[in-house]
Amino acid sequence: MTQAVTSLPAMPRHVAVIMDGNGRWAEKRGIPKLAGHNAGMLAMKEIIKRADIIGVKYLTVYAFSTENWKRSKEEVGGIFNLLVKYVASELAELHENQVKVRILGDYTEIPDAAVKSIEKALDTTKDNQGLQFNIALNYGGRREILQAVKEISSQVAAGTLKVDTITEETISRYLYTGEENDNLPDPDLIIRTSGEERLSNFLLWQSAYSELAFTDSLWPDFTPEEFEHIVRAFAGRKRRFGGR
Numbered sequence: 140m141t142q143a144v145t146s147l148p149a150m151p152r153h154v155a156v157i158m159d160g161n162g163r164w165a166e167k168r169g170i171p172k173l174a175g176h177n178a179g180m181l182a183m184k185e186i187i188k189r190a191d192i193i194g195v196k197y198l199t200v201y202a203f204s205t206e207n208w209k210r211s212k213e214e215v216g217g218i219f220n221l222l223v224k225y226v227a228s229e230l231a232e233l234h235e236n237q238v239k240v241r242i243l244g245d246y247t248e249i250p251d252a253a254v255k256s257i258e259k260a261l262d263t264t265k266d267n268q269g270l271q272f273n274i275a276l277n278y279g280g281r282r283e284i285l286q287a288v289k290e291i292s293s294q295v296a297a298g299t300l301k302v303d304t305i306t307e308e309t310i311s312r313y314l315y316t317g318e319e320n321d322n323l324p325d326p327d328l329i330i331r332t333s334g335e336e337r338l339s340n341f342l343l344w345q346s347a348y349s350e351l352a353f354t355d356s357l358w359p360d361f362t363p364e365e366f367e368h369i370v371r372a373f374a375g376r377k378r379r380f381g382g383r
Contacts, residue, residue, distance in 0.1 A: 153197035160334075179359050186363060197270070203218060311344070327350065
């Protein structure tokens with residue numbers, strides 16, 4: 140039985156995860172990279188369940204970056220086929236458990252079958268009141284900020300926004316995590332698997348005061364128990380947000 144951690148004083152509301160290491164996991168086993176991505180999908184399913192059980196309100200996963208298009212067509216196509224498979228097999232359970240699916244990024248650029256699956260998940264779960272599961276898909280932090288700047292500039296040019304009224308909150312509203320996603324709170328904790336220790340263009344604006352946790356576990360080997368252990372460790376950190 141999993142012990143709930145909702146009573147901890149510093150329980151993170153929003154946990155973001157850079158799911159790294161699927162390819163290396165597969166290479167170590169001498170199997171195709173797509174098998175690694177499939178194993179990663181199964182790991183993600185279990186992390187969603189554990190996040191919901193322990194009381195995380197928002198879980199964001201870095202599923203496909205704007206840079207991932209540089210990978211082989213076979214791998215990219217396989218990733219999106221797995222996304223379609225995941226929605227088909229898991230949507231009913233996600234909906235039953237009141238999980239609300241949201242997307243960060245421009246998913247309209249991905250293959251049509253994946254777009255249809257995403258839109259089905261968004262529509263089916265839009266009124267759910269449980270864990271909000273955000274999938275960063277065709278997402279890039281710099282691109283997100285650039286688009287926000289362009290939109291704000293357009294408002295200024297149209298005379299509907301004055302330069303001297305622009306604040307940090309203004310910029311936040313125009314990000315993927317802003318008004319289109321009900322002003323998602325900044326991540327309290329960002330976890331990266333596979334031993335790499337960088338953000339890789341993920342939530343650059345939103346991570347200004349996020350706590351960071353790194354693990355050597357490759358993503359398919361990242362267990363719900365390790366996830367919960369990291370969340371518990373977060374509860375012992377003192378967050379000062381620049382103060383004392």
